[in-house]
Amino acid sequence: MAILEILEAPDPRLKTVSKPVDTFDDQLKILVDDMFETMYAAHGIGLAAIQVGVPLRLLVIDLQPEDPDAEPEPCDHDHGDGHLHHHQPTKREPRVFVNPEILDPSAETKSYQEGCLSVPDIYADVDRPATCRVRWQDLEGNVHEEAMDGLMAVCIQHEMDHLNGVLFIDHLSRLKRSMALKKLQKARQAA
Template sequence: MTLRPILIHPDPRLKKPCTPVDAITDEVRALADDMLATMYDAPGIGLAAPQVGVLKRILTMDCMKAPEPPRPMVLINPEIVWKSAETSVYEEGCLSIPDQYAEVTRPAEVRVRWLALDGSVQEEHFTGLWATCVQHEIDHLDGRLFIDYLGPIKRQLITRKMEKLKRDRARSA
């Protein structure tokens, strides 16, 4: 397992729609292992492949809180097949937009279908934080960030902060 660097917004790779995974190969399994390790190390509850520079439709997530046992999930080519009319508001953050949070309104419940690492088709109904997280990560696969749900002024403010963070990191590297 390798911890991979997480891309910071604005990076053009974060705005590109990802291509589907054609086959579950050793390379895909290694990427999934790396993404889970990177997500837990960050620490975060979700990570999409474009955040580590891979433009493939793969995401990892685990919304369990201690003392509950972890529930690492790898979703390949996930698609939302149903969403509730009822919405929920959650203060979201993102590993690619560190230390920035904003309230985002999304469907409160979703049903998602995906391919598992063993090649089987899975489907699950998500609610609460799990529903928010899976939608946030699927957005990444479509080239969308949580700040895209915000007004232009707030989005611009966060983008400027991230540009400064990247400059500061580059200077200290």
């Protein structure tokens, strides 16, 4: 397994429309393992193949819900208040979506503050359908269909945008998008 480089805006490859996966082989499984490793290392909850430079209709998601049965872990970063904090450990629930399609997005929308590994440290509210049905294939090519809501519905729609060359900041007004890209550029220059 390997940690792959995550493309960052304004890399033109992020505007690529990804092609359907038609070969379900060991190479695909290795790519998925590398994508999960990359996503966990970057503390993300979703990653599309194009974000690591592979233009295939493939995404991985793990919402990593808090594990109520686990002992809280000491925090490894400073919250700036001089106190020791404990974080509730998360459960890994990795999910793979090959050739996903959205069916029946709801007319009702929900606003959610989104961020993206390809647009680091930029967060903005995006309105998306509150629920949707999703059809996809697994790593063996079997077809699945499921109704999704809440964070899962937001996350799958966000990741599927990547497959069509769309970033979450493309949903913002021109002014907000340009402010986000300027902030990103400044952060890069400071690094």
